[in-house]
Amino acid sequence: MFYLSDKRLEDMGERLSAKNERGGAWVWFEGRVRNDHEHKEVTHLQYESYEKLTVTEAQRIIDEAKQKYDILDIRSAHRVGNVPVGEISVVVGVLAEHRSAAFDACRYVIDQYKKRLAIWKKTNYADGQSVWVNGQGDSRDRLAAEENIGEDMHVR
Amino acid sequence: MYFSVLRERRGLDEEKLTTRSETCEALYQELNDRYEFGMEIKHLRVAVNDQFAVWQTVLRDGDKVAFLAPVSGG
Numbered sequence: 001m002f003y004l005s006d007k008r009l010e011d012m013g014e015r016l017s018a019k020n021e022r023g024g025a026w027v028w029f030e031g032r033v034r035n036d037h038e039h040k041e042v043t044h045l046q047y048e049s050y051e052k053l054t055v056t057e058a059q060r061i062i063d064e065a066k067q068k069y070d071i072l073d074i075r076s077a078h079r080v081g082n083v084p085v086g087e088i089s090v091v092v093g094v095l096a097e098h099r100s101a102a103f104d105a106c107r108y109v110i111d112q113y114k115k116r117l118a119i120w121k122k123t124n125y126a127d128g129q130s131v132w133v134n135g136q137g138d139s140r141d142r143l144a145a146e147e148n149i150g151e152d153m154h155v156r
Numbered sequence: 157m158y159f160s161v162l163r164e165r166r167g168l169d170e171e172k173l174t175t176r177s178e179t180c181e182a183l184y185q186e187l188n189d190r191y192e193f194g195m196e197i198k199h200l201r202v203a204v205n206d207q208f209a210v211w212q213t214v215l216r217d218g219d220k221v222a223f224l225a226p227v228s229g230g
Contacts, residue, residue: 120160
């Protein structure tokens with residue numbers, strides 16, 4: 001099960017827990033917003049998503065994990081909107097009979113999410129600047145800024 | 157439909173348009189020529205009607221097309 005939420009994932013409660021008495025291992029991954037990016041202080045991340053595409057693809061990834069690994073259930077969610085430092089942006093919970101499959105499946109799901117979900121994040125810094133992560137626009141704008149300012153600064 | 161950096165460059169979330177472009181690739185080139193997104197097609201992906209598609213997908217009336225910059229979820 002995958003949820004795309006504009007509310008705090010910390011408050012999702014039971015929707016993110018899996019119950020099955022065959023499950024002997026529950027592996028839980030949380031991606032949280034860090035206070036530092038490229039040695040600059042971060043205030044929050046801004047997440048944007050193509051919702052239909054993301055939900056479809058996330059479910060596809062979960063189905064793949066269930067095929068590849070001997071697991072019982074996956075509960076997962078990703079934030080959209082503004083997520084402050086310290087808060088959770090993504091969770092993946094995997095229930096399996098045994099821990100090895102649970103760890104492997106959890107790793108698979110988050111790795112695939114990062115490559116395939118139609119979600120974009122913008123890092124917002126304490127100095128007021130903000131930059132899209134990993135986008136080609138990121139490096140192009142940085143280059144333009146450097147040419148204008150004449151020094152190596154990650155600014156817009 | 158536009159998202160993230162493309163949305164900012166175009167200044168719109170989405171637009172309806174009439175085009176002679178026959179494929180997704182041709183449509184992107186047409187819009188890039190007009191709005192100068194500054195992103196090469198090889199760095200982007202495209203979706204048609206809420207599904208990932210290939211750039212050679214032939215467009216039909218009423219199709220919903222989204223150009224997608226490199227993703228950064230997770």
